[in-house]
Amino acid sequence: MLVQTPTQVVMLVLCVFAGWLLGLASTSGGRKWKSRFKALELEHRRYRTEAERAAQEKDAHIREIEADRDRRIAAIENEHRRNPATATGTVVPVRTPPGRDAGGSWRDWFGRARDNLSRIEGIDETLERKLNVLGIKSFRDIETLTDDDEAAVEDETQLARGTITRQDWRGQARALRAGVDEMDRRRV
Template sequence: MMDVLTPIVVLGLMLAALAGFFVGWWIRGRQIAGRELTLKRRFDNRLSAIEEDSRRVLERARIESEAARQKVEAERDSLYTRLSKLDPEVGRMLAPARRAGLPRTRAGRRRTARPLAVEGVGVGATRERDDLTRIKGIGPTFEARLNAMGYRTYLDLARWTSEDLDALGRGLGARIRLKEWSERAAELHRRKYGT
């Protein structure tokens, strides 16, 4: 009878060991999952705290920048006033520019910037127009919009700066490949004028 019980006992011990292994593995997995969840929560809390701090810093910087801009503009206006009192001739020269509402900051000047004049063409002279529709992605409608904005030649498009590209991208739409247009315009200008 002992011979019959021995394999059963051994089999029972093996099954108990195997069950213990699986229970231990399951418990260990739950512990690791719990630690991962705790670490993820800590990470999320720290990340949200950092985002909130950065928002506060940016808002404070924006407020300080606006205050500094207003202070500089007020100082500039007082200097214009003092200068016009000291020299009436200079005051008459400054008055039209102030009345015209010219942008007071560099960013404002950049936004309203027009294309550079082509060499040899004076201000107010009629400028030659290039066929902008030869650039892939520019059709007659976009050519008309670009012409209305003052961009009539390949050289105008080739001279776009990164600020111009940002402003035009917002003004014309997000699907436009302005950098590619600028590069293609430079190539067409070189072919047409040999420069």
């Protein structure tokens, strides 16, 4: 026999009653939680469809803007091809030095292809920034300038005609690229 004394009977009854109360308190009420889960699932599904629709609308808008941009660029290029002297809003770019692409190389992104052009006599920081905008960022770029390029650079940077030749930018760039310092160059 499991229970032998009246105290043990009372304890057994109390344990059964406590277990029943604990089981009743811990019941999740399955219907309530299932309905909440279904409501949240519906809400999430609606949100997903709205987000997808908004993303599709944005993509369509971006495609329209890109198509408009391409049409405008084509119109400007056609106008420039027909009459380069009267093309409005276009700047005739300086010839890209040999060995470089017009968009710049990957080294330009990290600054490795740039030299300190202000080491050349006659180029200050402001003029260096203007040269960088024109695509001239290294001593090699200055070395490879032709006479026509020099004239175009002088026009764009508003320098007097012949300044680049007079100050011998090409020779200075060649010496700096070869590693000859200004002090050594003056002695030579």
